[in-house]
Amino acid sequence: MFQTTACAPLSSHLSPVPAAVAVVDEDKASSRRIAATLEQIQRAVPVQRRIVRQGDFVYQASKPFTHLYVVNTGLFKVVNLSRDGREQIVGLKYRGDWMGFDGIADQCHDCDAVALDTGEVWSISYEGLLQAGAREPALMAELHRAMSREIAHDRDSLISVCTLPADARVADFLCNWATALASRGLRTDQVTLRMTRAEIGSYLGLTLESVSRAMSRLGRDGLIQFADKGRRELHLRDVPALAEFVRLAVEPAARTLQ
């Protein structure tokens, strides 16, 4: 529906905020890094490009594992399902992110990956990737970095869920969203959430009502602004303030064990 086409590195921004310049440069750098990685992958292994629309599956739980996937454009959710009926969104994937690592261990996926938006995903044969990686260490290194990032991210999620109250968890989520967009060269001040409140809640370990209340409160406090129409479009004009809000929520706890 609203695909945000890759935003060109425009210089003509009116906003005269000097502190933001360094951040923008950083974002540009990581945007280039992601583009370079995608190129590297394309050069080294055959990729099968696939256009997906909202709701399309990239892969499904309990199906045999043969490929890994890399997001070129669009946004994807990874949904973990345990046999007893529990179901939870455990990851969101943007441009440059890999999907499907969960299937390596026992050759069978244990998550669904679903497009939240129109986008393009690349399929890469795992066997082919291993062979290419043996020839080209840089490719293997990139694969390992991606898995390592995923492990680190999952742990950060766990900490957030365990230590942050609902409002801060939502604020943290929006912060991370903005950061992910920024580091891919997209603007962060105007954002379209492509998830329902229920999905956000699933990702954060909250009910949809709690998410809704949290967002209303953040709006009342001026930390976020809702666009005129629809409650999924919002403006994040001051991401550092959001981050500060999260930090303040942690401070009183600051529990040191042992």
Add this chain to the structure above:
Amino acid sequence: MFQTTACAPLSSHLSPVPAAVAVVDEDKASSRRIAATLEQIQRAVPVQRRIVRQGDFVYQASKPFTHLYVVNTGLFKVVNLSRDGREQIVGLKYRGDWMGFDGIADQCHDCDAVALDTGEVWSISYEGLLQAGAREPALMAELHRAMSREIAHDRDSLISVCTLPADARVADFLCNWATALASRGLRTDQVTLRMTRAEIGSYLGLTLESVSRAMSRLGRDGLIQFADKGRRELHLRDVPALAEFVRLAVEPAARTLQ
């Protein structure tokens, strides 16, 4: 979790419980698998063996990443610290488990790994491992399986924290502990927790008081039995019953989103 696979045609077992036989055989098999993996590692790359005592660090956050580590014996905890003072146990590592993946992405650890017990850990140069892996695909495959398992496990932790009430979370923890011991050839009916209530709570996203209460309740309900002396030694006589207790706690929720 405990799927009762078609019972192998063994006849010479004295125990008249056929379902348990399959489980035991399964455990033996995975115990052998772990031993084989350790041998494989030893053959393929130079490992530096190190004896650690309770409280010793295997590696520390913010130190440069150079090695991965494999547990030979003992038990280890992985503690994630974020700069704002939050601190949480994000993993427990037994024989055959790898540690240190978090450091690959940016060449710097972001967790502590600490021995909870006397044990032996192997240090493996990451560079050396990559080179050996390029020569020997089976080794690389094992590394990837280990990382994949870690990702899947972290996600399971997240689901447990988000969907289970305190008692069930503790029961699930004990279940997993018993399973981990069993699959390493150790007895599960007599178990020594090597963690304080605070540490268990940190791992499960609970306070130490909640852990204590949960364990007392599980004891009253006969799902676990405390040994005579000390509250860290306990008997898990009926692990399937514990698993069933967890399952029952989920059932009413059984929330399907979307």
Add this chain to the structure above:
DNA sequence: CGCTACGTTGATAGGGCTCAAGTAGCGTGG
């Protein structure tokens, strides 16, 4: 024997879940 760390148990309060009602956006068909 007293110190310290660990564990248990109770009372209380609060945050988030549940249940419920009402609103807004949107496509469909009259």
Add this chain to the structure above:
DNA sequence: CCACGCTACTTGAGCCCTATCAACGTAGCG
């Protein structure tokens, strides 16, 4: 054009679970 139904979202009321605070019991150890 509006009625209609559907889904998503918001907001309120009440309750339950767990965190918090506090007191006490227990094990290990100098």
